Amino acid sequence: MGLLEKLTQKGNELTNEQKVAFVLLVFLGLGGLVMGYFSFGANIRRPFDIQIAERASEEPYLTLTQKEEKEKEDQKTRDTDSDGLSDYDELYVFRTSPYITDTDSDGIDDKTEVYAGQNPSCPEGKTCGTASGDASGASTAASDLVGSLSDSPFARDLSQYDFQSEEDIQAFVKSITVDEIRKALATAGVPQDQLDAIADDQLQTLFEQTLSTASESGELDALVGAMQAQAGASGSDGEIQQ
Template identity: 40%
Template sequence: MLENYRSASEDLLEKRSSRTRKLVIFIFTVVGVFLLFLSFRQLKNNIYNPFNFADQKNQNLSTSEAEVLSSYVLQTTDTDGDELSDYDELYIHGTSPFLADTDSDGISDYDEVMKNKTDPLCAEGESCYGLSDPSFVVSPNDITENNTNEASTTPDEETDVIEDIISGQADPAFLRKLLLDNGFSEEELNQINDEDLQAAYFEVVSEQLSAQQEEINNQ
């Protein structure tokens, strides 16, 4: 029974359109960025809160210090083991730090970028409708700024937004805005119904949380 289910799942994944795969990969990357961002914030709180300084501002890293820490960790981490750092994948190439072969064409992101000089976001032989534009790069600050109110937000409010996304509470309207703000066109999104969008989102969140729990169990 389980083997039949896996086989059916693999067949379904194989039949997905390039556009849907791009959607899943993008959401996978976004959720991953949020997990990293939230982890850094939690690490910072764990370090500073026990000291109970009189001046609460002194308990928090400055924005520039937090960015330096985040950049350093990403530059020295290769989550998917494809020889490209997580930083380069997220901010230079726009590929997924969780998938060694982002476009699932059998050629690793490293080989496409460093050896073949081809687009790691576009499967070989496919037309990708401009989704692999170099400007299609996600950063934690860009995402939170684009998807929170124009009024300034506190760190707690920022964290609430992130937690909603990684816990599976984002609705289709929010996801559509997130995708529009980060490179998807209305025409492309109009070809994806809310049910498929939500299904892709839940699939990614489930995979991320399972991976995170497995990592915790292995510590």
């Protein structure tokens, strides 16, 4: 005999309101049990779901070399100091600070100095010379680059040039095309990916700036004799071949 039947026996008859209340209580009890079951299962799964979500949002594992390469790629599209030069160019091309708009604090921003053929690491009106490690490195780079241009297979016939002064060398170097500069830099050992990251106008400006720095430091004086010797050797080779 059911509970409802026992309660409705003679002497224990329930009113309609009591019957409705009883049925409602039963449904609420069952609903609570069902909801408790699903809530319990969700609480058990929640820690695992959180871990799975965190792992899915994490960046893939990268080696130290891969992280460095990724950072360099990010620097090519990032301009921290908003001076118009990417962080990559400032760090690896122009040797300026990616965090300061005017690295040498002379009142002229780095980009303006670069495109004007000036040294953005040397205040305007001051001769930095070889006192700066960067200037010394730039002078060496100019020397190596001129040597690479002279020794490379695509070099012009140097016998047609009469190198007697720095001005002669500057005229010769400034007449070199951007393609020749790229090939010479590649011959000198500059990684191809770095060359590809530099625009033609930036490369030309950097090259002329490096040449100017080398001239200020006196590096070109030593190159005059070397270029004369190379021109003489080129002329001698031409006579022998004839």
